[in-house]
Every structure is written in structure tokens, then in C-alpha cells.
Amino acid sequence: MIDVNILRKNPEILYESQKRRFQSAEIVDRAKKLDEQWRIVLKESNELKSKKNKIVRQIAENARKGLSIEDLRAEALKIDEEISKLEEELRRIESERDQVLMKIPNIVDFEAPVAPDETGNKPVLFWGKARVFRDHLEDFKKSSLDSMEYELIDFKPASHVDLLQQKDLVDLERAAKVAGSRFYYLKRDLVLLEVSLQLYALKFLSQKGFKIVEPPYMLNRYSMEGATDFSAFEDTIYKIEGDELYLIATSEHPLAAMHSDEILEENNLPLLYGGISPCFRREAGAHGKDTKGIFRVHQFNKIEQFAYTKPEDSKNFHKILLDNAMEFFKSLEIPFRVVDIATGDLGNVASRKFDIEAWYPAQGQFREVVSASNVLDYQARRLKIRYRTKEGNKFVHTLNSTLVATTRAMVAIVENFQESDGRITVPKVLRDYMGKDEI
């Protein structure tokens, strides 16, 4: 949620932000109008309550002295009627205002590239030496801005789907039978690889000073609404039939809600958490995209970085979270580029977002493996997470970044580390965890 004081005092910031997002500012106008109405009615209502409180105090005093209270009682009852009428109106306006206010997207960082959609995402950094099949060379050069090392390979790299099925590492047909499309059974060495990635990632974050956490995989309505935006409910979130519970789409949600309605101590900031959890996503509207394999699925495991910081520190920690994720993928020896996400592609919650896109030799494309967002005080305001300062309580900033989502990382490993004979070498850092060098 945005700060209502910005709506009152500096609405031009919101108009500019909406413009940069290529979204209508009509919602800002609506919120402004409703807030003005709300304040007028609130004032009236408070004045009446003040009057009522005086009468009630007078009654108490008269009763003590043994004087009559009948006239005052009648008057109090009359005011009560007026108050309840006003209160009803106030509640109606307030809930409408809050609904509109909650839907106003976060204020974009004015340094983010301005463009209406993902085609405006700006590559800002390249790392590694990509293995490129000759048919993909042109696309590769374009998407790497011709500024990334590569090695041409002669054989056509097998897609992860073919490779994994051929080697009996995954069973997609039976998963579809028992659960539906976009589910999977992992088998044999792929299970070991997945668990190895998770354990390695947890140790990695622990060493960086993150407190690792396994959160609840379901949240109640209040927490989910605070941690996400409403459109997420339609597209991505699974609801539990018969209970007011929702399956998490990422451990970001329970980690954000963890400190809701709390006042943190300034000395304890920043709070750095490393969450591990499965992620459940409906992937509504993704029909036709990545329908095969384990690249885009309804359930996967993810290790997530989450930070609560002071407002003045969030920019710096955004960089730290991204650096951690880059270091992690470098250690896996997976080539990638970093893109600065365009304003029109940010989503409602983020103010600034960087994605890491790994190179997928079989697909001949860079695809998202990490998303690092600075949310400013948008989540904190919804979830009422503040910290104590000498000047009073302030809202914290929250940030989140993938460290690793296991399915996408495994697809990247399988595609990047395959040899022409179908062997898959295990990245060096995972070999001790796996207990083997190749699959």
C-alpha cells in the first residue's frame, strides 16, 4: 500500500509513477476523492463523539452528586442516533477508499528503464562463457548484445525434457495422470541433485549471515493480502477448499507476514532471512508456454532471500541480494545475464527489480532464474511492520530475491552441462553433496 500522505501532499509523484508504468491515473484520482470525503465525514463524526463524551462525563458527575440525569440521558440517546448514521457512512467510504488505495501500485524507482512491457527490459551485466549451438548463434549475439564470451558446440543440445526422460530421471506422464499437467515425479539422481542444491543454498546463505527459516506453506487471508497484490489471487494462488487458507507461491509471503503488526527494534535491523519452501503456483494464463518438462510447473522448491531494512538501507541491500544470487550462479558455473526490469513489467508490488536470466543452450535463450525486488515500504505498510526510532515509529523496507529455484536451476544444469553422449557433469560445488561427478 502506498502512503496516504503522498496522495494528499504529493499526488504528482503518483501520477508520474502511473505514467511510467503505462497505467491509468484514474485510480489515483478516485482514491484522492474518497480520502477527501472520508476526512470530512470523520471530522463531523469526531465532533459529535466529543459532544457525547462531555455529556457522559456530566452524567457520571451528576450521578455521583445525586442530581438528576434524565435530560442528559435523552440528549445522549439523540446524539447516538446521529453518530451511528455518520459512522455507517464513514465505514462505507473508508472501506471503499482502502480498497482503492490497496490497488494503487507501488511507486516506481525513477531510475528503472521506462517501457510498457518486457521488451524494454535492459540487460546490464553478462557473466560466463555460454555454450551456443550454431543455429542459435544469431539470437545469442542479439540477446547478449554481442558482449559475452561463447563457445560454439557442434551437437544439437537435447532439451531437458528429452534428456531427463531418456535417462529415467523424471516421469511426467504419470504425474499428469495423478495430479495434472505441470507436475512431475523426480527420480534417482535428479532427486539427489535437487536436495544437494537446496542444502548447498542453505549453507551459502547461512554463511552470508542470513537466518534460515522453514515457514508455513499456507497462510490465512490477512497475511496473504498483506504480502501479495490482489491480482495474484486470481492468477497464481491456490485456495484451500473449506478453510480460509492459501498455499504460498513463494516463501517471500510467509517471511513478509512473519513480522506483521510488530514494532521492531532499530538495532535489530537489518533482518536477513533465508527461506526454504515449496512454491505453489496456478500459472493461470500461461497456457501454451513451456508446457513440457519442469521449467514452468505448479510446484517447485525455492530458497529465497528476504530482508527487512531501514528505508535508507534498502537500495544497498537490493544490490547485496542480487550480488548473492549472482555469486551463487557463478559458483554453479551457469552463464547468465542480468536485466533491469522495465517499469511496465514490474508488477504492482516492486519499485525496482533485477532478474538473473540463465543461458539455456537447448532453448537458445536467456530465461529467468532469479528475481530480486525492492518493495520499499509497500508490503510493510500493508502488514504494519514498523521499527522504533528516536523520531517515532517508521515503516521498514522489505526486499526479496530468489537465491535458487531448484527446477529452473536443474534445467539450466542439465542443458549447460550435457555432453554429446548424453552424460551430464555435476557442477563442482555440488559434487560433495551429490557424492558423484556425473549423472
Added chain:
RNA sequence: GCGGGGAUAGCCGAGUGGUAAGGCGACGGCCUGCUAAGCCGUUUCCCUUUGGGAUCGGGGGUUCGAUUCCCCCUCCCCGCGCCA
């Protein structure tokens, strides 16, 4: 799931129809060679802030007035039951 007991400010904790004691902590000030102690003040949210309103887990009800009485819900503790 059943029975019993609970939830009060950052923390602890009194209050059983008349408008939230007290303590601790934190912050500001006074005093003081320094420190400590002592004293005074502040320490939730909202509004158009010399003022007003709301707030005792949440919601509803009774009442001129509810922390207090009644109903519903959530969570915690104890015991019983069930259980990987």
C-alpha cells in the same frame, strides 16, 4: 475433538459498570568533575494537532457510560482423547 484457564501499551502487570494503577525498558530534559543515583516529561493509531477522536486479542450486543455483563470467532496454556 472434549473439558478447564487465559489474552491489558515495547515488555511485565493491577483493575469485576463511572471512563486504563504500578513497575521495567527506551528516548528527551534537569541536576551533577565523569559515571551512577535522583527528579520531570515522552513512549499505540487517526484527523484540518494550543484541540479532538479511537484503542484493553477480533467482531457483535446490553447500557447515558463496558477492560468489567452477554453472544460469536481467533490464538495461547493445562489436562484428556486421537495421531506421523
